[in-house]
Amino acid sequence: MEREDRTVYEGGQGEIIEKKSRFIATVKPVKTEEEALELIETLKKKYWDATHNCFAYIIGEGTPLKRCSDDGEPSGTAGRPMLDVLEGEALRDVCVVVTRYFGGTLLGTGGLVRAYSGAVRAGLEASVLITRQKGVKLQVGTDYTGLGKIQYLLGQRGVKILDSRYTDAVELDVLIPDEELAAVEQEITEATSGAAKLKVKETCVFALIGAEPVILEKKET
Incomplete structure (x- = not known):
């Protein structure tokens, strides 16, 4: 596709x-x-x-x-x-x-x-028309020191945060178009000096309806 x-x-x-x-x-x-x-x-x-x-x-x-x-x-x-x-x-x-x-x-x-x-x-x-895109749900693990840097990078790229979990550390689930994955991973790694933990949780097909992402199909990795 x-x-x-x-x-x-x-x-x-x-x-x-x-x-x-x-x-x-x-x-x-x-x-x-x-x-x-x-x-x-x-x-x-x-x-x-x-x-x-x-x-x-x-x-x-x-x-x-x-x-x-x-x-x-x-x-x-x-x-x-x-x-x-x-x-x-x-x-x-x-x-x-x-x-x-x-x-x-x-x-x-x-x-x-x-x-x-x-x-x-x-x-x-x-009708509601959409553009389907291939993407991934990326799990980003970080300590609180790196959180602000990661949020800034994601905001600059317009990457959507789907979920966040705050305990003694922070986990973010973010939705990234396929073609931006490598660049986002590199930027986060450099910004946190390699401290952030990155894991692709699933591949998906998604679309933006207004400003909100909707996952149309998904496959666990």
């Missing part, structure tokens, strides 16, 4: 109106094509009276699986523009369904492309 790995953490729903036609975009994170197809069928049943239920999804790493459907709209006016928005946002493991209720006025090819693209953007704005 590359460092820049964008996906949907929490789906959402957005709606736009174009010449009295309603376009409702439902965005969800999916891991498999089966999950995407299940979502599409669920929404087709929910919006059974809609004129169209068009969809697009991107699933997997490397060369991901990509599918889209115009669901009866003129070819290339719905599914492909929807997929273009997802690709433009560099998202994967995501499915979006845009439900249209016809308002009585034809939009034309260009109007449909703008409407379906705009609906997807509205759906993404209502």
Whole structure:
């Protein structure tokens, strides 16, 4: 997995109106094509009276699986523009369904492309998007003399402290992106003249939601 790995953490729903036609975009994170197809069928049943239920999804790493459907709209006016928005946002493991209720006025090819693209953007704005990163949970053991130096170094790098334990010494659990681990370990070692004890407790995949880290996957070392 590359460092820049964008996906949907929490789906959402957005709606736009174009010449009295309603376009409702439902965005969800999916891991498999089966999950995407299940979502599409669920929404087709929910919006059974809609004129169209068009969809697009991107699933997997490397060369991901990509599918889209115009669901009866003129070819290339719905599914492909929807997929273009997802690709433009560099998202994967995501499915979006845009439900249209016809308002009585034809939009034309260009109007449909703008409407379906705009609906997807509205759906993404209502969702929580994240960038997944590989990282490690590093345990840092120190005496109270070295604590201030370590906290300063971590603060300078924006490294998040997940947990701290204070007894006769101090233990900190910190979350560090993979590519920063070697540098952080070296800086802490130099700042404490080798007194700090460093141990990688687990590897993980994490993301920042706002300023707060959320661990998405983890593996004990």
